[in-house]
Amino acid sequence: MSTSTESVFTESPERQELRRQVAKLAGKYGRDWFTEKARAGEKTTELWLEIGRAGYLGINIPEEYGGGGGGIGDIAAVCEELAAQGCPLLLMVVSPAICGTIISRYGTDEQKQRWLPGIADGTGTMAFAITEPDAGTNSHNITTTARRDGDGWVLTGRKIWISGIDEADHVLVVARTEDARTGKLKPCLFVVPTDAEGFEARPIPMEIVSPEKQFQVFIDDVRLPADALVGDEDGGLVQLFAGLNPERIMAASFSTGLARFALAKAAAYAKERTVFKDPIGAHQAIAHPLAQSHIEIELARLMTQKAAALYDAGDDMAAGEAANMAKYAAAEAACDAADRAVQTHGGNGISQEYGMAGLLVATRAGRIAPVSREMILNFVAMHSLGLPKSY
Ligand SMILES: Cc1cc2nc3c(=O)[nH]c(=O)nc-3n(C[C@H](O)[C@H](O)[C@H](O)COP(=O)(O)OP(=O)(O)OC[C@H]3O[C@@H](n4cnc5c(N)ncnc54)[C@H](O)[C@@H]3O)c2cc1C
Numbered sequence: 001m002s003t004s005t006e007s008v009f010t011e012s013p014e015r016q017e018l019r020r021q022v023a024k025l026a027g028k029y030g031r032d033w034f035t036e037k038a039r040a041g042e043k044t045t046e047l048w049l050e051i052g053r054a055g056y057l058g059i060n061i062p063e064e065y066g067g068g069g070g071g072i073g074d075i076a077a078v079c080e081e082l083a084a085q086g087c088p089l090l091l092m093v094v095s096p097a098i099c100g101t102i103i104s105r106y107g108t109d110e111q112k113q114r115w116l117p118g119i120a121d122g123t124g125t126m127a128f129a130i131t132e133p134d135a136g137t138n139s140h141n142i143t144t145t146a147r148r149d150g151d152g153w154v155l156t157g158r159k160i161w162i163s164g165i166d167e168a169d170h171v172l173v174v175a176r177t178e179d180a181r182t183g184k185l186k187p188c189l190f191v192v193p194t195d196a197e198g199f200e201a202r203p204i205p206m207e208i209v210s211p212e213k214q215f216q217v218f219i220d221d222v223r224l225p226a227d228a229l230v231g232d233e234d235g236g237l238v239q240l241f242a243g244l245n246p247e248r249i250m251a252a253s254f255s256t257g258l259a260r261f262a263l264a265k266a267a268a269y270a271k272e273r274t275v276f277k278d279p280i281g282a283h284q285a286i287a288h289p290l291a292q293s294h295i296e297i298e299l300a301r302l303m304t305q306k307a308a309a310l311y312d313a314g315d316d317m318a319a320g321e322a323a324n325m326a327k328y329a330a331a332e333a334a335c336d337a338a339d340r341a342v343q344t345h346g347g348n349g350i351s352q353e354y355g356m357a358g359l360l361v362a363t364r365a366g367r368i369a370p371v372s373r374e375m376i377l378n379f380v381a382m383h384s385l386g387l388p389k390s391y
Contacts, residue, residue, distance in 0.1 A: 084261050096120070145185065171194055188231075245319050252331075256297055259330070296337070335360075
């Protein structure tokens with residue numbers, strides 16, 4: 001069977017149209033609106049609900065639960081186009097992509113009816129909490145524990161860096177339950193209301209200019225009903241990993257979107273700003289780094305689209321490797337693009353008016369979260385190259 005290069009190396013006309021429509025919608029809001037909201041301590045709920053109403057937020061959620069029936073490639077395209085317009089929405093990574101995927105794949109029909117329509121239209125945003133202060137990168141060491149209490153559960157533990165608790169009614173918490181046979185603790189997922197008794201969230205002051213905040217979370221004997229448990233109690237890590245590949249693909253799209261935004265600003269400025277006889281973009285010292293960024297961003301986008309295509313085709317193993325590589329490449333491309341964009345702007349690069357310097361921190365977060373560049377390099381060294389496990 002021959003396959004045309006067009007269908008292999010470019011996205012479908014529907015996906016391209018989706019990108020155009022999302023860009024148009026986000027363009028109505030724009031970077032200035034976004035940073036003003038962030039600096040005023042306000043939220044971007046208006047945009048969140050509008051993309052929800054337009055069907056973009058739940059585009060990957062099954063149609064029978066209020067979504068668009070698309071895949072991770074679609075929601076990743078939405079995420080990237082929002083960021084490329086200067087309106088990066090971190091909670092897209094969490095609510096529809098991680099929580100939406102896990103519940104769609106492992107929830108009961110009742111749980112899907114209950115949670116997915118709100119995730120899809122933006123009225124029932126769900127945060128995701130795995131990271132703990134002591135375990136950090138080593139998620140295998142988490143200690144948040146659920147013990148049985150009659151028909152239900154009692155949950156206790158600590159989480160850190162959890163995004164969007166103030167915008168979410170519920171949070172999908174990765175905890176452990178005790179195995180009745182072995183006594184060992186095994187990972188399990190619970191939907192926890194953010195207004196539950198014993199649940200407390202404290203904002204962590206961050207240097208990122210974003211309306212979306214990170215929180216320290218204290219879970220003290222929070223009582224949950226039996227159906228708070230999502231998936232099979234013995235399902236273990238497989239259920240969790242169902243959400244982590246989409247998370248990496250989304251994080252990569254978030255980064256390539258921000259990188260495109262930074263590069264577009266830099267290129268526009270380099271064409272206009274003249275201090276000697278030609279615009280500064282005529283100097284190769286300015287033009288080459290920007291050209292390099294364009295290449296790096298396109299490479300990262302290609303790998304991100306490959307990862308999404310593999311995931312949507314059901315090839316979880318290959319998608320895992322590609323998603324890690326895409327996330328790495330995208331974060332690197334974004335950090336470099338932001339740095340070059342700042343340099344291109346000279347003094348304006350660190351002024352609030354031009355808003356470039358804020359991108360340094362925003363893109364830098366992509367090297368740390370949701371999985372750090374070091375852990376991706378560990379993964380590739382071990383799984384792709386067959387080198388010994390180093391940790
Ligand atoms: C903006 C932001 C939003 C976030 N949102 C969420 C969220 O919504 N939900 C959630 O659960 N978490 C969230 N996180 C947490 C994020 O996933 C963690 O910060 C990340 O996994 C790193 O964990 P840590 O900060 O504890 O770093 P640590 O684990 O303390 O690591 C510190 C450094 O050591 C390196 N390191 C550690 N072990 C090794 C090793 N074996 N080999 C090489 N290097 C190593 C790491 O790569 C890192 O550079 C968010 C973080 C940020 C910054």
